[in-house]
Amino acid sequence: MSRIHHHPVQVHFGDCDPAGIVFFPNFSRWMDQSSLAFFMACGLPPWRELEKTRGIVGTPVLEINTRFVASATYGEAIMVETSVEEWRAKVFVHRHRVLRGDTLLCESREVRAFVGRDPETGRLKALPVPDDIRLACS
Amino acid sequence: MSRIHHHPVQVHFGDCDPAGIVFFPNFSRWMDQSSLAFFMACGLPPWRELEKTRGIVGTPVLEINTRFVASATYGEAIMVETSVEEWRAKVFVHRHRVLRGDTLLCESREVRAFVGRDPETGRLKALPVPDDIRLACS
Amino acid sequence: MSRIHHHPVQVHFGDCDPAGIVFFPNFSRWMDQSSLAFFMACGLPPWRELEKTRGIVGTPVLEINTRFVASATYGEAIMVETSVEEWRAKVFVHRHRVLRGDTLLCESREVRAFVGRDPETGRLKALPVPDDIRLACS
């Protein structure tokens, strides 16, 4: 079992659309915030430090599956619960649950990989999941 | 087979993150733009007109599955190809493919429902897929 | 002198651009969050309640002047300090200062008006500043 990180979010007026509810891409944004907060809670520095010291640029999403259950609106406090469900050799699987109190708003599984820059082309390429990061986050 | 709507997008500096590539929730935003553009290309008015005339507030996403294949950056022109893969009684399934030229960047399946407001509580609730809209978009 | 509301913001990866710093329109977004938080701290309910009870839809910006002094990046905690510098008959002037610790990042003056909907046309129109709101926020 991985640790669970709790990332609080306050929903604001500008996060909502003309139907008065959260514009759904914002949930992806908040889950991404929670992903980085998860790694920082495990003791990792921000990606810009890891790029200098270890060549890790970030953990882009390869696949994302989200189920939306209930809507939210501005003035509400919600919580993103983030964990790592599975570590594989080259990717890991994030699980996010977004709750308002006990009410599940949406839940998501994301497959992500650690990436660095190819020194010759400058293009992003996948790296094996670093063992020490896996350990620090377990 | 449904019609396919082509929604062009220009990627801008502010759409990209510190890794220099599109911040991924923006792809959801562009697919959502293309969804509404699809319905307007079928002859429907904007949701705010449909709300007055027929009580339809929009088509919120119930489920979304996205696979990211290649990244994009600012200065690039990309295209969202949107269709309806399946019409069911209460929901429909959007398919989006995002391309830069012939290169697939990401593809997505979204399950959406038409919703209106409950006249008593003001809350959003699912409506059956309207037959005429299904016909207009087929 | 008006009360000063303190609105904390955590800067996230997705708030930053390819130069690695906050994409500047996000500062407007955070100041807008702080504006509504200011009014709610004064005891006002969210705009959607005020729309039902008093016909007030919000306080759109008429004019905004911002000076950017220093940049910020993700992983940083910043604070928006918001007050009302002046109440006039039909508008009010917000003052926002965004700080990281003691470092001023940017400051802004916004002229805003309370607006409601014209019952006939449905269009937004300015309302006089309500006396009780002015009092509650002074």
Added chain:
Amino acid sequence: MSRIHHHPVQVHFGDCDPAGIVFFPNFSRWMDQSSLAFFMACGLPPWRELEKTRGIVGTPVLEINTRFVASATYGEAIMVETSVEEWRAKVFVHRHRVLRGDTLLCESREVRAFVGRDPETGRLKALPVPDDIRLACS
């Protein structure tokens, strides 16, 4: 007189707030798009190329003054007209006008500087306005 660049924008559902109108920070976002489009129309490559060849990272905003005149909503086509009003030694002044047909929605003046990275600290610092860029854009 500088050249005027015309940057078309389609307003989308997700650009609008619960009042049904464009959430105002999006106007800054569209003006920023138009600023870069202006320079690319003058023959400049994207910033990421200029960073490699000349050390120019971008043109961050130092000051912005915007006046909002009329609102816009989704489904509307608008146009940003961008020019350079003044070139000074270390900064330049952008002028943006956002129009829907002949209706002015908002107008803005932005003071911006060209910046590069200090090779020792990696921090952004202002550069003199390059003569050739000034010429290319006049």
